[in-house]
Amino acid sequence: MEDLAILDLAAAPTASPKVPAAIAPAAPEAVIRVRDLVVGFGDKLIMNGLDLDIYRGEVLGFVGGSGTGKSVLTRTILGLVQKRSGRIETFGEDANAMGDLQRRAIERRWGVMFQQGALFSGLTVKQNIQVPMREYLRLSQPLMDELAQLKIQMVGLKPDAADKFPSELSGGMIKRAALARALALDPELVFLDEPTSGLDPIGAADFDDLIATLQKTLGLTVFMVTHDLDSLYSICDRVAALAEGKVIAQGPIETLAKADHPWLKAYFQGKRARRMQPPQRPRLP
Numbered sequence: 001m002e003d004l005a006i007l008d009l010a011a012a013p014t015a016s017p018k019v020p021a022a023i024a025p026a027a028p029e030a031v032i033r034v035r036d037l038v039v040g041f042g043d044k045l046i047m048n049g050l051d052l053d054i055y056r057g058e059v060l061g062f063v064g065g066s067g068t069g070k071s072v073l074t075r076t077i078l079g080l081v082q083k084r085s086g087r088i089e090t091f092g093e094d095a096n097a098m099g100d101l102q103r104r105a106i107e108r109r110w111g112v113m114f115q116q117g118a119l120f121s122g123l124t125v126k127q128n129i130q131v132p133m134r135e136y137l138r139l140s141q142p143l144m145d146e147l148a149q150l151k152i153q154m155v156g157l158k159p160d161a162a163d164k165f166p167s168e169l170s171g172g173m174i175k176r177a178a179l180a181r182a183l184a185l186d187p188e189l190v191f192l193d194e195p196t197s198g199l200d201p202i203g204a205a206d207f208d209d210l211i212a213t214l215q216k217t218l219g220l221t222v223f224m225v226t227h228d229l230d231s232l233y234s235i236c237d238r239v240a241a242l243a244e245g246k247v248i249a250q251g252p253i254e255t256l257a258k259a260d261h262p263w264l265k266a267y268f269q270g271k272r273a274r275r276m277q278p279p280q281r282p283r284l285p
């Protein structure tokens with residue numbers, strides 16, 4: 001895979017939303033840095049020497065064929081899947097060297113939207129949003145209710161969604177509720193695993209706009225696994241592609257879309273890919 005190093009087009013975002021451009025550091029800060037990661041189940045290797053950086057303030061799109069390990073990578077970074085070897089730094093700290101207290105402190109700084117939303121079906125939207133609050137914070141019930149209501153409004157749900165169960169929600173509302181739960185602890189970094197899958201194109205476009213708006217107003221860093229080319233073109237600053245257990249290319253989407261790698265060619269220029277063209281939905285100001 002050495003030859004693929006030429007596709008490492010790491011163009012980091014130039015400025016963090018939290019730091020004025022004039023005093024922004026020259027080198028981007030990696031909030032997540034993965035090096036030489038090896039992950040496997042039984043005799044099946046899923047990651048085989050994977051490197052990845054997620055820079056502060058960027059929206060990083062993560063693509064790869066079905067079953068290549070996008071969700072496994074996300075879960076490994078989160079500490080939910082054991083790695084065999086390699087190094088994962090979260091907010092500059094080596095995950096291997098962390099004690100339980102430090103790990104919990106790190107976990108409070110990120111939010112996760114798992115594939116399929118993964119809301120607890122027996123809990124209302126409000127109760128779902130309060131799950132991370134109960135786990136990591138000590139707050140009174142009235143305060144948690146107020147915070148949950150705030151998150152519900154932030155993701156564009158009506159206040160009365162709070163007391164609904166997931167089975168009473170449309171697909172789009174479930175995604176929004178799952179996003180609200182991911183934002184429960186006011187994270188710096190959010191992991192979104194295929195957030196627009198299963199939505200119709202209009203619902204997906206609305207959800208992209210929501211992610212872009214929240215990312216800007218809250219200064220979030222976003223790691224987004226997606227197959228949605230519209231999302232990649234409209235809201236991602238950079239894209240990384242996974243194949244054969246490695247990140248085979250990363251950089252601006254326009255560059256990946258022109259890259260001379262068989263999987264990238266098939267993905268970006270194949271029959272189901274739309275032709276190279278400017279974003280359908282311009283990024284929000």
Ligand SMILES: Nc1ncnc2c1ncn2[C@@H]1O[C@H](COP(=O)(O)OP(=O)(O)O)[C@@H](O)[C@H]1O
Binds near residue numbers: 069072
């Ligand atoms: N807990 C597990 N035990 C064994 N195999 C797993 C486990 N989780 C995922 N896998 C396998 O790892 C591979 C990558 O899965 P996944 O990360 O879910 O793919 P995707 O890129 O579609 O998100 C698949 O072959 C899947 O079957």
Ligand SMILES: [Mg+2]
Binds near residue numbers: 071115
């Ligand atoms: Mg997946």
